[in-house]
Amino acid sequence: MKAFQYVRSTTAKSAIDALAKDPAAMFLAGGTNLVDLMKRGVTEPDKLIDISRLPYNKIEKESSGVRIGALALNSQVAEDKLILEKWPLLALALNAGASAQLRNKATVGGNMLQRTRCGYFYDTEMDCNKRQPGSGCGAKEGYNRMHAIFGTSEQCIAVHPSDMCIALAALDSTVIVQGPKGERKIPFADFHRLPGDHPEKDNTLEKGELITAVTLPDSPYAKNVHYLKVRDRTSYAFALVSVAAALELEGKTIKSARLAMGGVAHKPWRLLEAEKALVGQTISEATFQKAAEIAMHGAKGYAYNSFKLKMAPNSIVEALKIAAGLTS
Amino acid sequence: MKTSKKKVENEARRDFLKQSSVLSALVLSPGKAVKDPEWEEKVAAPFEKVSLKLEINGIKHNLTVEPRTTLLDLLREQLHLTGTKKGCDFGQCGACTVHSDGQRINSCLTLAVTEDGKKITTIEGISKGDDLHPMQEAFIKHDGFQCGYCTPGQIMSGIACIREGHADTEDEIREYMSGNICRCGAYPNIVDAIMEVKKGGQTV
Ligand SMILES: Cc1cc2nc3c(=O)[nH]c(=O)nc-3n(C[C@H](O)[C@H](O)[C@H](O)COP(=O)(O)OP(=O)(O)OC[C@H]3O[C@@H](n4cnc5c(N)ncnc54)[C@H](O)[C@@H]3O)c2cc1C
Ligand code: SF4
Ligand code: FES
Ligand code: FES
Numbered sequence: 372m373k374a375f376q377y378v379r380s381t382t383a384k385s386a387i388d389a390l391a392k393d394p395a396a397m398f399l400a401g402g403t404n405l406v407d408l409m410k411r412g413v414t415e416p417d418k419l420i421d422i423s424r425l426p427y428n429k430i431e432k433e434s435s436g437v438r439i440g441a442l443a444l445n446s447q448v449a450e451d452k453l454i455l456e457k458w459p460l461l462a463l464a465l466n467a468g469a470s471a472q473l474r475n476k477a478t479v480g481g482n483m484l485q486r487t488r489c490g491y492f493y494d495t496e497m498d499c500n501k502r503q504p505g506s507g508c509g510a511k512e513g514y515n516r517m518h519a520i521f522g523t524s525e526q527c528i529a530v531h532p533s534d535m536c537i538a539l540a541a542l543d544s545t546v547i548v549q550g551p552k553g554e555r556k557i558p559f560a561d562f563h564r565l566p567g568d569h570p571e572k573d574n575t576l577e578k579g580e581l582i583t584a585v586t587l588p589d590s591p592y593a594k595n596v597h598y599l600k601v602r603d604r605t606s607y608a609f610a611l612v613s614v615a616a617a618l619e620l621e622g623k624t625i626k627s628a629r630l631a632m633g634g635v636a637h638k639p640w641r642l643l644e645a646e647k648a649l650v651g652q653t654i655s656e657a658t659f660q661k662a663a664e665i666a667m668h669g670a671k672g673y674a675y676n677s678f679k680l681k682m683a684p685n686s687i688v689e690a691l692k693i694a695a696g697l698t699s
Numbered sequence: 700m701k702t703s704k705k706k707v708e709n710e711a712r713r714d715f716l717k718q719s720s721v722l723s724a725l726v727l728s729p730g731k732a733v734k735d736p737e738w739e740e741k742v743a744a745p746f747e748k749v750s751l752k753l754e755i756n757g758i759k760h761n762l763t764v765e766p767r768t769t770l771l772d773l774l775r776e777q778l779h780l781t782g783t784k785k786g787c788d789f790g791q792c793g794a795c796t797v798h799s800d801g802q803r804i805n806s807c808l809t810l811a812v813t814e815d816g817k818k819i820t821t822i823e824g825i826s827k828g829d830d831l832h833p834m835q836e837a838f839i840k841h842d843g844f845q846c847g848y849c850t851p852g853q854i855m856s857g858i859a860c861i862r863e864g865h866a867d868t869e870d871e872i873r874e875y876m877s878g879n880i881c882r883c884g885a886y887p888n889i890v891d892a893i894m895e896v897k898k899g900g901q902t903v
Contacts, residue, residue: 374745377766377812399813406769406808407789417745419766421813446802470878471863472856473790475802476809606877 372409376418380425383549383581389420391551391579398422398581400442401476403469404485412495413486413502423478427583430454435589438547441480441582445535446471448479458587460617463598464538470607480582483536483546483562486573487529487637488517488609500526501570508570516675517611520683521636527570528673531563531638532609538598540639541615541631544587550580559585563638570637592617592629599690600633601682610634612682614690618654625649625658630666630691635683642666645687654695656688663687743812751815755780756824764811771795771806774821782822782851786880793879796852796859797821803859805878822851825858833901834858837892845883853879857893858903866897 376396380386390396395417399405402423408414427440430451437458439448448454449465469477491497491509498507510518511528518528539559546557563574576582595618602608613633619626628649630642645666652658663684672680692698743749748763755778764773771788774780774797786794788807795807798820825832834854837843844850856879860866865875872890881889896903 372767374765374767376745377743377749377810379815399810402810402813403790403805403808406810409767410789419810423813470793471860471865471875472793472796472803472805472878473808476804606874607880 373412373415375409375416377421378418379421383425383427383583386420386422386425387549387551387579387581389418390581393418394578396420400478400481401444402481403473403477404481408486408493411493413493422581428478433586436587438584438586439479440584441547442478445469445474445477445479445482448535449474457593458538458542458590460542460592460596460598460615461535461538461587463596464534464613464615467598467600467610467613468534479535479585482533483539483582483585484574484576485533488532489529490514490517492529501529501566501573504569504571511673514675515673517609517634518673518676519636520670520672520676520679521640522565522638523636523671524566524568524570526568527566527637529566529570529637530634531573531636532634533639534598534600534610534613534633536563536639537613537615537631537633539585539587540641541617541629542587542590542592543629544585546582547584547586548576548580548582550577554583555580559639560641566637573637590617591619591627595620595694595696597690597693599686599693601686612679612686614686616687616690616694618649618691618694620654620695623653625652625654628662630662630687632666632683632687635670635679642687644668649691654691654697656692656697659688659691659695660684662691749812751812753811753814753816754818756820762811766810766812768811769807770797770799770809770811770814770819773811774806774819780821780823784848784851786849786852791880792849792852793856794849794852796855796879798855798859801859801862803856820855822855825854832858833896833899833903834892837896838889841888841892841895842885843889843892844881844885849879849881849883849885853881853889857889857896860893861897861903866893869894872897 397416399419399421428442429440431438445465449462455462491499492502497509500508519530544559546562548555597616600610600613610633615631617629628646630646632640645662648662648665667684743766751762753760774783784794786792790805790808796803797806800817834857860875866872869890872893
C-alpha cells in the first residue's frame with residue numbers, strides 16, 4: 372500500500388476543510404472498501420481523513436420519518452428496533468450484504484460510496500475508463516457476466532454493487548450532505564448517476580462534500596416487503612440481480628408499490644413505470660408478470676450477461692409474490 | 700490488454716506520484732496538531748509512525764505504527780500474536796476475525812491507527828489460563844476443523860454470533876457465519892459446535 376498522511380477529524384468542519392485543502396485526500400469511514408482498493412493500488416490517496424469518530428452515528432425518529440447518521444454502522448441499522456418496525460425492507464437489504472464482520476465496520480455513507488466490483492476496475496493492468504478515464508472499457512468486449520443491462524454507455528457498463536442502496540432507492544430517501552458551501556439535500560434518485568461520458572464519477576457528490584445523514588419519509592411499507600438477492604452462493608456474494616419490493620395492500624388490492632433493482636445498472640434502478648402498473652390491481656402472478664414485463668423495457672444484454680434479461684423479470688415476480696404473501 | 704507503451708507511461712506516472720507524495724510529506728510537516736476536548740486531532744505524515752494505545756487481550760499497549768499498517772499486520776508482525784490468520788487480506792475469508800470493543804471485525808481491512816483507544820480480543824485472549832473457552836472445547840469435541848487455518852477466525856466469529864443473538868437455528872448460524880470461509884469444508888461440524896455452545900447457555 373502506498374504510504375499516506377493520516378488525520379483524524381473530530382468535527383465535520385475540520386474534515387471538510389481538510390479535504391478542500393488537499394485534492395489527493397480522501398475520507399475514511401469503515402475502510403472496508405477504501406482500504407481494499409488502496410491495497411490493490413486502484414485508489415492512491417495522499418492523505419486519509421478519518422471521519423469514523425464524527426458524531427453522525429445515531430438513528431433518530433423525526434416528526435415524520437427517520438434520520439440515519441452517515442456513520443451509523445450497517446449492522447447497527449439492520450438491528451435497530453425502529454428500522455425493523457417501520458422500514459424492514461432496509462434491514463433486509465442490509466443483512467443481504469457482505470458478512471457480519473464487514474457490516475460491523477461498514478457505514479451508511481461508505482456503503483453508498485463503495486465503488487463497482489467490475490474486475491477490470493480492480494485490476495490495474497487492465498483498461499478501465501472508470502479507474503483511468505480514456506483508457507477504454509475492458510468489460511464491454513470482455514468478461515461481463517456481472518455487468519449492467521440498463522443505462523449503460525459506450526464508456527462503461529459497470530453496476531453499483533450495494534444492497535442497502537436498492538432499499539434506500541425504493542423507500543424515497545434523501546441524502547444530506549455538508550460541504551464548503553453549506554448543507555445540501557439530494558433526493559436518492561439523483562445521488563448516483565449513469566456512466567455516460569464520465570464513468571469516473573459514480574455520483575453527484577462534489578469535491579469536499581461529506582455525507583452526514585440519510586433521511587427516510589414515513590412509509591406504509593412496514594409489512595408486505597421483500598428483498599430478493601440472486602447470487603452465485605447463498606450468502607457473502609454480490610448480487611447478480613436483486614429486487615427490493617414493497618406493497619401497500621388493502622385486502623388483495625394494491626394501493627401503492629415501490630420497486631427497485633440492483634445488479635442491473637450503474638445506479639440503483641428504480642422501476643417507476645412498473646410501480647404505476649401495479650396500483651389498483653389485484654395481487655396475482657399475472658399482475659406481477661405484467662409489471663415485470665414493463666420493468667424490462669429498454670434492457671440490453673452483453674456477451675456474458677444476457678441471462679439477466681430472464682433472471683431480472685423472474686426475480687421481480689418472485690419478490691412481489693413473497694412481499695404479497697402469495698409464496699414464502 | 701494494455702499496450703506496453705501504456706504500461707511504461709503508467710509506471711512513469713506511478714513513480715511520479717510516489718515521488719510527489721514524498722515531497723508533499725516533507726512540506727506538510729505534522730506540526731500543526733489541534734487540540735480537541737475529546738480527541739486530539741492527529742496528523743501524521745506518510746512514513747512517520749503514529750502512536751497508538753490499544754488494550755489487547757487485557758494488556759495495555761503503547762505502540763507506534765505507520766498509518767498504513769493494518770490491525771492484522773500489527774498483531775502478527777509487531778506483537779507476534781500469530782493466532783489471528785491472514786487468508787486473503789481483502790475481507791473475503793474471515794480468517795483474520797478479531798473482536799474490537801466486543802464486535803467482530805476483519806482485522807485485514809482495519810487500519811490499526813483507527814482503532815486507537817479500543818479493546819481488541821484475539822484467539823490468544825479467550826481461554827482462562829489452561830481452561831479453554833467453551834467454544835474452543837466445542838470445536839475440539841465436534842471436529843470443527845481439519846487443517847485448522849480458518850479456526851481462530853471461526854471461533855472468534857462463532858462467539859460473536861451467539862452474543863449477537865444470531866445462533867438460534869442452524870440456518871441462522873450458517874447465514875451469520877458466512878463471513879468465515881473454510882476450504883476444508885468443516886462447515887457441518889462448525890455449525891454443530893456453535894449450536895452446542897448456544898444450547899449450553901454458558902456466557903461466551
Ligand atoms: C468481501 C466483501 C464483500 C462485500 N459484499 C457486499 C455485498 O454483498 N453487498 C454490499 O452492498 N456491499 C458489500 N460489500 C461492500 C461493503 O458494503 C462496503 O465496503 C462498505 O459498505 C463501505 O463502507 P465503509 O464505511 O467501510 O466505507 P469506506 O471504505 O471507509 O469508504 C468508501 C468510500 O466512501 C467515502 N466515504 C465514506 N463515508 C463518507 C461520508 N460520510 N461522506 C463522504 N464520503 C464518504 C470514502 O472516502 C471512500 O471513498 C462487500 C465488501 C467486501 C470486502
Ligand atoms: S465496465 Fe466500467 S468499471 Fe468496468 S472496465 Fe468498463 S469502464 Fe471500467
Ligand atoms: S484475511 Fe481478512 S478476511 Fe481474509
Ligand atoms: S479447517 Fe482448513 S480451512 Fe477450515
